[in-house]
Amino acid sequence: MPSPRVTRAANSGSPNANGRFEFMSLMTNKTGASDQASARHRPSDSPVHRKDSSSSQQQLPEEDCMKLNPSFLGIALRSLLAVDLWLSKKMGVCAREGSSWGSARPMMKLVEISGHGIPWIAGTIYCLYRTDSYAGREVILNLLFALLLDIILVGIVKGIVKRRRPTQNRMDMFATFSVDKYSFPSGHATRAAMVSRFMLNHLVLAVPVRILVMLWAIVVSLSRVMLGRHNVTDVLFGYFMGHMQYSLVEYFWLSPNTLPALFKI
Numbered sequence: 704m705p706s707p708r709v710t711r712a713a714n715s716g717s718p719n720a721n722g723r724f725e726f727m728s729l730m731t732n733k734t735g736a737s738d739q740a741s742a743r744h745r746p747s748d749s750p751v752h753r754k755d756s757s758s759s760q761q762q763l764p765e766e767d768c769m770k771l772n773p774s775f776l777g778i779a780l781r782s783l784l785a786v787d788l789w790l791s792k793k794m795g796v797c798a799r800e801g802s803s804w805g806s807a808r809p810m811m812k813l814v815e816i817s818g819h820g821i822p823w824i825a826g827t828i829y830c831l832y833r834t835d836s837y838a839g840r841e842v843i844l845n846l847l848f849a850l851l852l853d854i855i856l857v858g859i860v861k862g863i864v865k866r867r868r869p870t871q872n873r874m875d876m877f878a879t880f881s882v883d884k885y886s887f888p889s890g891h892a893t894r895a896a897m898v899s900r901f902m903l904n905h906l907v908l909a910v911p912v913r914i915l916v917m918l919w920a921i922v923v924s925l926s927r928v929m930l931g932r933h934n935v936t937d938v939l940f941g942y943f944m945g946h947m948q949y950s951l952v953e954y955f956w957l958s959p960n961t962l963p964a965l966f967k968i
């Protein structure tokens with residue numbers, strides 16, 4: 704004889720202490736535990752597929768987790784974004800002449816020019832023209848390839864992401880493309896990371912010069928946030944992307960065999 708509790712639940716469909724309807728336990732009693740497990744996996748028996756499941760209380764815990772995860776990710780991303788904006792604003796100490804480190808703004812703009820694409824590309828073409836050694840020409844040609852690749856890849860990502868520059872930024876940068884109204888990723892950070900790694904791996908440099916090259920890359924990247932041009936995440940991603948670009952250049956290294964005409968001296 705069924706217990707009064709089960710009979711009442713079967714008739715009324717009222718929820719138990721867990722908010723789960725008692726007819727679930729009734730099904731277990733009739734068919735056994737293994738049947739309950741298989742019933743869970745039958746789409747037609749699943750609360751999600753049941754036409755009359757108007758209440759979200761009927762959903763199984765696993766499904767609740769699947770629903771909560773995206774919102775958890777959303778909250779995490781929104782929190783990261785809030786920290787990013789707050790930190791970037793705090794670090795933008797040279798964003799204006801009147802900012803706390805406003806007097807350092809002209810020096811930061813010189814650092815900005817030192818990582819700009821035009822001096823790097825023009826300087827590399829000049830060195831390519833002046834170099835008469837075979838090995839030197841190979842290295843410089845690959846540096847030129849790296850710089851052009853950097854401009855293209857950064858332009859593509861900026862055009863896809865379309866993240867606006869921080870509100871504290873003054874758009875007074877020299878020689879920009881239309882995509883440079885966007886801030887993600889920082890083109891200066893990608894270039895600084897890529898060029899510094901390139902120089903450290905392909906030029907024979909004394910230790911103090913190697914340290915200077917590393918410091919230059921870090922200062923150029925840091926200056927993007929200090930000038931208010933970028934958020935911290937734009938620069939961090941840019942630095943990472945610069946390293947990835949360097950690996951790409953190594954992979955597709957142009958040799959005298961690939962471009963023989965350019966190596967005729």
Ligand SMILES: CC(C)=CCC/C(C)=C/CC/C(C)=C/COP(=O)(O)O
Nearest residue numbers: 820821878879883888889890891892
């Ligand atoms: C030969 C050639 C196509 C040169 C173009 C060089 C050029 C105008 C690069 C843009 C450099 C720039 C302003 C990048 C923006 O850097 P962010 O760090 O502000 O993203």
